[in-house]
Amino acid sequence: xxxxxxxxxxxxxxxxxxxxxxxxxxxxxxxxxxxxxxxxxxxxxxxxxxxxxxxxxxxxxxxxxxxxxxxxxxxxxxxxxxxxxxxxxxxxxxxxxxxxxxxxxxxxxxxxxxxxxxxxxxxxxxxxxxxxxxxxxxxxxxxxxxxxxxxxxxxxxxxxxxxxxxxxxxxxxxxxxxxxxxxxxxxxxxxxxxxxxxxxxxxxxxxxxxxxxxxxxxxxxxxxxxxxxxxxxxxxxxxxxxxx
Numbered sequence: 475x476x477x478x479x480x481x482x483x484x485x486x487x488x489x490x491x492x493x494x495x496x497x498x499x500x501x502x503x504x505x506x507x508x509x510x511x512x513x514x515x516x517x518x519x520x521x522x523x524x525x526x527x528x529x530x531x532x533x534x535x536x537x538x539x540x541x542x543x544x545x546x547x548x549x550x551x552x553x554x555x556x557x558x559x560x561x562x563x564x565x566x567x568x569x570x571x572x573x574x575x576x577x578x579x580x581x582x583x584x585x586x587x588x589x590x591x592x593x594x595x596x597x598x599x600x601x602x603x604x605x606x607x608x609x610x611x612x613x614x615x616x617x618x619x620x621x622x623x624x625x626x627x628x629x630x631x632x633x634x635x636x637x638x639x640x641x642x643x644x645x646x647x648x649x650x651x652x653x654x655x656x657x658x659x660x661x662x663x664x665x666x667x668x669x670x671x672x673x674x675x676x677x678x679x680x681x682x683x684x685x686x687x688x689x690x691x692x693x694x695x696x697x698x699x700x701x702x703x704x705x706x707x708x709x710x711x712x713x714x715x716x717x718x
Contacts, residue, residue: 512712517552517571517672524550524573530713531573532706534583535654538716541705542610543585544653546625547660547675549573551706551714555678555699564694567624567678568714572660574673577630578637580660582675584651585623585703592646597636598629598663601680601688602651614698621698622680622688629663631670637661679703 520527527550534548553569572580584590588602605620607613615621628637638658642649651657662670679698680691689696701707701714708714 538705543703571674584655589648599626628658631662
């Protein structure tokens with residue numbers, strides 16, 4: 475039979491374990507909330523009824539104020555630059571989710587004049603080089619700095635069909651395009667067959683290496699916040715748009 479003191483020690487241990495469990499669950503909940511941020515939880519409602527959330531939508535070809543770049547597609551910016559929780563993960567650009575509800579419908583265009591490349595093994599991606607990018611208010615760039623705009627997920631969910639415009643076949647290099655040139659259409663290709671992503675364009679601004687080639691845009695340190703080039707800001711709810 476347990477003595478009074480033994481029962482007391484057992485009860486104390488149980489209380490400590492329950493407290494530790496509660497703190498762990500609270501930490502995990504807080505971590506998940508921070509990782510999701512204010513925009514990601516809105517992706518589901520956006521897909522369910524984009525008409526009801528029309529004020530979240532940014533229009534293709536629109537220019538916010540005197541921003542140098544135009545918006546490259548139509549949709550809701552459901553994942554922004556830096557979204558996530560450092561040091562675990564930080565998103566490197568904008569994920570712009572179409573309201574169309576179907577692949578190969580919502581067009582993607584060049585955000586700025588430049589020289590387009592599509593590597594031979596790129597199914598859903600193009601990148602545009604912008605040499606000697608001009609100065610503008612709030613620019614993070616050094617004088618004469620070269621940057622790249624990156625566009626991806628332009629393919630079918632199983633990877634059998636590319637939605638990149640036929641004007642840019644694999645192997646295209648340094649083809650001049652103007653802002654507004656059709657690049658392709660939003661798709662759901664993730665890079666892995668039978669594991670589609672939500673319908674969107676991933677758009678990012680990548681830096682250059684010393685030799686002038688593009689850096690790896692999957693690393694946030696190699697990218698700039700697209701908001702700086704598009705003139706966009708987040709409102710009090712965290713929704714990114716042209717709030718002017």
